Amino acid sequence: MSPTPINLPSTLIIEDDLYMQGIISQCLSENFTTMVFSDGMDALTYLQEGHIPDIIITDLNTPNLGGMQFLEQIKSSGFFNSIPVVILSGVDNTETRIKCLEAGADDFIVKPFNPRELEARIKIILKRSGKITLN
Template sequence: MHVIPGNLPAVVVIEDDLYMQGILSQCLSENFSPVLFDNGMDAFAYLQEGNIPDIIISDLNTPLLNGIQFLEQVRSSGFFGSIPVIILSGVENTDTKIKCLEAGADDFIVKPFNPRELAARLKMILKRAGKLTVN
């Protein structure tokens, strides 16, 4: 999908902390169209309803379906397997990062994060995936 000026890339955000949801919504709304969920199960159901976002951001520790479980579900699906996924975590642990990347994450970002850095990483991944053709 190529983005036409005025159409913002769709981002599914899975984050159970209300404060962090607000931060993510605010920092993404300028350049993206975020859809927020507080658990991976509801987000996966949203995908199964035919809603295919351009990229997904998932917190590592969410209820019902955590970030790794969600990522494994997405990667094992023929329909969703190519959607880029970024994992967010408050845990800065090399083993956790490696586990996420090996499970198919496109990036791993530690909270707290710089909103400009998050936006830059999203744009880079979308450009690499051929889903973003404008700045």
């Protein structure tokens, strides 16, 4: 196995389900460095310690600080508000999607999802924000 290049885009994943953590991490491991947290409060602390990822992927329903509250905290901060955020949720509800997008989410993906679609959407967001270039 070859070493992972250091200059890969970084992804912060907030997901409390271990199975989903594994799926997301596995899906992104080839093209991204990943840091995984089970709850939003630990992830927020990680950010406040000076770790700035290129993109954040968060489940809506996480302990201690849910995805919507996490999103609102990030988007109201002068330090973190430019970090793209993708919401994952098992809730397939138009009102929930609209609420998240209006609060500043860059995308909303319903679980279960195709891991390749998640990766493609992340790449598009990062390309749009100038973090990566795609061929």
